[in-house]
Amino acid sequence: MMVKEISQRAQVSTDSVRYYTRIGLLKPKRNESNGYKHFTEADVRKLRFIRRAQSLGYSLSEIQKIFQDAHHGQSPCPLVRKVIHNRIHENKKKLLELQALQNRMENALTEWSKMPDGVPDGDTVCYLIDLAGEE
Numbered sequence: 001m002m003v004k005e006i007s008q009r010a011q012v013s014t015d016s017v018r019y020y021t022r023i024g025l026l027k028p029k030r031n032e033s034n035g036y037k038h039f040t041e042a043d044v045r046k047l048r049f050i051r052r053a054q055s056l057g058y059s060l061s062e063i064q065k066i067f068q069d070a071h072h073g074q075s076p077c078p079l080v081r082k083v084i085h086n087r088i089h090e091n092k093k094k095l096l097e098l099q100a101l102q103n104r105m106e107n108a109l110t111e112w113s114k115m116p117d118g119v120p121d122g123d124t125v126c127y128l129i130d131l132a133g134e135e
Contacts, residue, residue, distance in 0.1 A: 006039040010047035017047070025050060025064060057087050108132050 007014045020026045028037040053063045069076035118127040
């Protein structure tokens with residue numbers, strides 16, 4: 001099958017198929033008579049796997065490593081677990097940082113609602129931000 005057909009079957013864009021081919025995630029055969037790339041059912045399964053892995057937060061380079069392990073007869077499962085374990089830890093940290101940011105923003109808005117608008121005076125652009133975080 002050609003790029004358009006595989007993209008429809010795997011429900012991805014043709015640009016994604018071409019990009020994954022360019023970076024080596026997909027390795028279609030060349031049709032010797034016309035030079036076109038020919039994709040197989042195995043490529044459709046790979047595309048679906050890539051999309052599922054991406055939906056779990058795996059990067060394309062991590063997916064490439066998973067494919068390499070599998071291709072060399074090694075179980076990629078330990079890598080899969082390790083990556084997602086680390087990603088969960090990173091996400092929790094980011095969520096805490098986002099919650100702290102949200103709290104600062106909400107506190108600033110509450111304080112700012114009590115203050116009049118200011119006019120830039122050459123020393124400040126917006127005194128609301130200049131005063132933010134000062135106690």
